[in-house]
Amino acid sequence: MIYRHEYLSGVVHVPSSSTLPITITAMVVNRGEIGGFARVRFYAPPDGEPFFDSSDEPDVGFVAPGKVFESGWAGLQGEGAFGQTCWLRIWTTSLDLVPSVAFLPTFEQSEFDTTVIPSVQPGDFAVFELPFRVVPPEPPIGPVEQ
Numbered sequence: 692m693i694y695r696h697e698y699l700s701g702v703v704h705v706p707s708s709s710t711l712p713i714t715i716t717a718m719v720v721n722r723g724e725i726g727g728f729a730r731v732r733f734y735a736p737p738d739g740e741p742f743f744d745s746s747d748e749p750d751v752g753f754v755a756p757g758k759v760f761e762s763g764w765a766g767l768q769g770e771g772a773f774g775q776t777c778w779l780r781i782w783t784t785s786l787d788l789v790p791s792v793a794f795l796p797t798f799e800q801s802e803f804d805t806t807v808i809p810s811v812q813p814g815d816f817a818v819f820e821l822p823f824r825v826v827p828p829e830p831p832i833g834p835v836e837q
Contacts, residue, residue, distance in 0.1 A: 692752070692784070693784070694728070694821060695784055696785070696818060697780060698780065698781040698783070698790050698817070699778070699779075699780050699818075699819065700779045700780075701778065701815065702776050703776065703778065704776050705775055705777065705794050712766060713765070713794060713795065714793075715733060715743070715792065715793075715794050716762070716763035717731040717745070717761070717762050717763060717779065717781060717790060717791075717792045718759055718791050719789065719790045720758075720788070720791075721754040721755060721759075721785075721789075722789055723785060724756050726756060727754050727783060728752045728783070729745075729754055729784075729788050730745055730782045730783075731763075731779065731780075731781050732745070732781075733764060733778075733779045734779065734780070735777040742764070743764040754788055782821075791811060792811040
């Protein structure tokens, strides 16, 4: 798949908890009239390696016109590469695909008043157009002359 645009979030601090699960959900809505594709990766320090990649899931990434693509990760902080901060990259085939991200910790009702739930909204991303060049097809090979 050739992705034309990259969305990069800033670093997000997720409320600290080593026992409560957290869900990170990336959503991409298609505001256009043509379907497109999206790919999501979540990164975490210290090594900056991705701990989630939506391309690892089968048959995901297509966003039909007027529909939403959701992809995400759930687990405990400290599990695998995920710490208390992370950032993400979303690649799309069109600017009509608009991303957002929600970080949803699972907590008891008594903790709700003191827990800040971070989110990344469409205007919070840095947007980059990726280099792209159309390569003309090779000319057909004619019959062999003898």
